[in-house]
Amino acid sequence: MNNNNALTAIILSASLGIFCNLQAETGGYHHNEKSASVVKAGIPETHHTTGMVTQVDASRGQIIIHHPPIESLEWEDMTMAFPIVDKALLKGIKVGDKVKLDLIMPDGVATISKIDVIN
Numbered sequence: 001m002n003n004n005n006a007l008t009a010i011i012l013s014a015s016l017g018i019f020c021n022l023q024a025e026t027g028g029y030h031h032n033e034k035s036a037s038v039v040k041a042g043i044p045e046t047h048h049t050t051g052m053v054t055q056v057d058a059s060r061g062q063i064i065i066h067h068p069p070i071e072s073l074e075w076e077d078m079t080m081a082f083p084i085v086d087k088a089l090l091k092g093i094k095v096g097d098k099v100k101l102d103l104i105m106p107d108g109v110a111t112i113s114k115i116d117v118i119n
């Protein structure tokens with residue numbers, strides 16, 4: 001590879017990186033790239049947070065929650081959509097509820113594995 005090609009390759013991979021980050025932010029669910037690569041000795045990675053329910057879509061198995069900063073994920077506070085491992089967990093959860101969450105990270109996607117109302 002001559003110098004020109006090397007430079008093109010560097011620029012290309014840099015712009016692909018930016019593209020992937022944009023996709024993670026705007027398309028579908030919030031991904032956590034760091035988390036996706038960190039798996040400790042077969043122990044499933046779980047994160048804990050609280051939040052306020054702003055929307056529930058039981059048929060899709062999705063819930064939108066405003067959560068405070070999640071230190072273990074290095075996430076700022078935000079309102080975001082979470083998939084859930086089992087739609088049945090959304091039973092009885094309604095807009096305005098304060099909830100406590102367990103999050104697992106299959107493929108780096110924060111997915112609710114446990115949700116409890118803490119009103």
Ligand SMILES: [Cu+2]
Nearest residue numbers: 030075078080
């Ligand atoms: Cu978030």
